Amino acid sequence: MVDFVLNAKARSDIGKGASRRLRRLDNQVPAIIYGLGKTPENISLASNELSHALENEAFYSHIIELSVDSNKQNVILKDVQRHPSKVEILHADFLRVDLTQKLTIRVPLHFINEEECHGVKMEGGQISHSMNELEVECLPGDIPEYIEVDMSEITLGQTLHISDISLSEGVVSVALAHGEDHDLPVAAVVKSKAIEEDDEVDGTEESEEAGDEEGDEEA
16 A cells, blocks of 8 residues: 655765755755665655655655665655755655554644634633654554544543544554553643633632731721
């Protein structure tokens, strides 16, 4: 099961200087393929083709058919390095995958029904995210494009944990595989600033009323 196809060229000229020339003169991005006990391969990809693929969220967690000088390999994107101030891709890392072997990969979380969330709509709270992706283990063909996190029924003060997320068949949380004490928070509905300010005002008023009562008793 292949979701994306990219063409690449093998390269033997490596090093920082060679990478800069590749990007500047040939409009190519240096990259590397590794994994499955095979020798790492230095490659280059067309910058515009890679940039276009990176615009698709699914590209980060799906199988890529990488054709290096007509030699096709199944890979996933493991890392991409970007220029800190320019719109430029500096380097990409690809991991070879065996479609019959499970792998570990991070999948983005999509939070849905946030506007309909009970704790927000009915109780005036606000949603706080603790993570935006989840590390899972599964076969390459079972990698989900994203994982939905339904916030509709979450109330004020409630925290949603990894164990509360529904995962598709064949997909398991890496964290939970290490035990219940790794059931990390994913999101919560917390007090908004408006509620906190109201609580502070109420607390101040109660303190002032208590002070007045004490004064009346002393008098």
